[in-house]
Amino acid sequence: YFTALFQYYIIAALLFTVYGLFVFILAAWRRRMGAKLALNSSILLASAFIVLILEFWQIIPPQPEILIILYIGFFLSQSLLLSYRFGLNQQRLLWKTEASSRSKTEFISNMSHEIRTPLNAILGVSTLMENKMTHATERSQMISIRKHAEQLTTVINEILSFSELE
Helix, strand or coil, X not given: CHHHHHHHHHHHHHHHHHHXXXXXXXXXXXXXXXXXXXXXHHHHHHHHHHHHHHHHCCCCCCCHHHHHXXXXXXXXXXXXXXXXXXXXXXXXXXXXXXXXXXXXXXXXXXXXXXXXXXXXXXXXXXXXXXXXXXXXHHHHHHHHHHHHHHHHHHHHHHHHHHHXXX
């Protein structure tokens, strides 16, 4: 019973192989990445499958040398395809890393400006007010504000210089 269905199985497998080739031809025509390598690989495998079918139906005599060449070509083509995809993934990862680094640098420079500008204003105003204060308590409070602003500026400068080193 199963041997009667084998002929239909071969025809169905042949149709799926042709459909697979059609898909890879479309991908290569649309210039998809790696489609030409995949098309080469599928052509080699389809050729081996066709040779096996022709041998099974006894249309051609057994061709072991041709099959070996087709299989070796298929495996080499698959190796090239995998190497290409690996290299492409590495390139994409590099692009993402560079974009991340650029956005980090932009963020640090923007934050540096946004934080330092108000701190410099506080330092300047506190210095001016400190010189104009007559009462000792007010003067000591202005000195305290200025010292704390200077300490905060130092901490921010250290954080930003550390993040720039990374």
